[in-house]
Amino acid sequence: MERHRDEQVIKKGPWTAEEDEVLMNFVNKYGPKDWSSIRSMGLLPRTGKSCRLRWVNKLRPNLKIGCKFSAEEERVVIDLQARFGNKWATIASYLPGRTDNDVKNFWSTRQKRLARILQSPSSPLTSNLEKIKGKSPALVHEMPTPKAPEFNTPQMKEAASSSSKCQSCPSSSMGNSEILQIMSLPNFMMTPNSINLDSTTMPLLDTIETDHHNKSSTQTSLQHSFTHLPFLPESHNSVLGLCESNFLDVFASTRQAVELENVSQINFGSPFLELDGTGRNDGRADSFFDELPADMFDYL
DNA sequence: AACAGGGTCAACCGCTTCAGG
DNA sequence: TCCTGAAGCGGTTGACCCTGT
Structure with missing residues (x-):
């Protein structure tokens, strides 16, 4: 928790099911935009950035939650990373149900593993x-x-x-x-x-x-x-x-x-x-x- | 059973880009 | 043209879980 300029408490950290529900209701009513108004309307004590991130990474429809990358998805990531570099959002756009965060995490895990092997x-x-x-x-x-x-x-x-x-x-x-x-x-x-x-x-x-x-x-x-x-x-x-x-x-x-x-x-x-x-x-x-x-x- | 190390994932931070006034 | 706030993006961190010793 931290205090903002206007003394309103900004909540950080993991989201609760109640917060998710409020966010979902907001998006259903107004669409996935105007994120900062969620706080200004007093719906959630979260920043607009935080709300957007939560929606994009966890609440958006058709996300592959808790589903490991398939072999085909891995191949696509590797290939597209070679083409685009670390443009995770671009790469994610080729993978239905995957977010840039997913791709980024997947890639950094691979890199760490490879680095550990090669730097022994x-x-x-x-x-x-x-x-x-x-x-x-x-x-x-x-x-x-x-x-x-x-x-x-x-x-x-x-x-x-x-x-x-x-x-x-x-x-x-x-x-x-x-x-x-x-x-x-x-x-x-x-x-x-x-x-x-x-x-x-x-x-x-x-x-x-x-x-x-x-x-x-x-x-x-x-x-x-x-x-x-x-x-x-x-x-x-x-x-x-x-x-x-x-x-x-x-x-x-x-x-x-x-x-x-x-x-x-x-x-x-x-x-x-x-x-x-x-x-x-x-x-x-x-x-x-x-x-x-x-x-x-x-x-x- | 306790511990250490690695993997995974969610979330935050800082920077850049974009759009509206 | 400039300023400002919102949105988007990539990098990083830390908590949690799993596995091996």
Whole structure:
């Protein structure tokens, strides 16, 4: 509770059923407008903003209350966020029964989850930070400060070393490790349709040499790295699918687009919905990361 | 059973845009 | 053209619930 200029008490906090009823009656009588008159008429001790928000988010007809986002809705949100950015009201207009608040909450939950996975200090991916810093000094202050990675198992030690050095491609010390590094950046976002770039991501694209001597050597190197990561055996095929797909092309085309258009978001269709090479898009929603085996994120 | 951590959701805040005087 | 209040929007916060330890 707080006092307003005119000494009328403004109520804050959760709405009661009685207040909802008063608000509903008001809207039924006058329509969803003139929100501030609800208080001036003495109907409710709430601000117009508060009344409007309550109506829009909870009392409006045809809202999907207490109903989780379907796979299709998730896919739409991810796709539209890539197109429109954080225009939650715009995105919500494509989803009947969903409010901008719903979409916003859904997205922030996803972001938090992803950030937590990628920012895990125990991730060996952070081992490449020093190398990246050396290549791009201007980047140093923008990067999160990682703890020294811990490689507890022989598998992890092997994975860490192989991600920057590959026996079958000795000269290919760049490419795969940088891709892993970019994927681990907190602000890096990859959706089924686009890559979002920021000031920390873009300079790193320059370090990816997907066309250096030839693409297949980098691909082989990346493949080698993934093979040595400690996934469950049954997950290796899925992971290796990344290397066999246009995974590298995505980064290569992204870099080219940055050079040509000076843009911060690259749209490229839905390459990751077709990882199995069949063009499959069964409507399953989720970002590129959800196409990966679950134990991949356990490892990260 | 108690606790911690994460997820979800409702609501508030501050800023911008719009419309009317 | 400027001012003011209303409406709209995105970011943030905090309470509550659930789950794992």
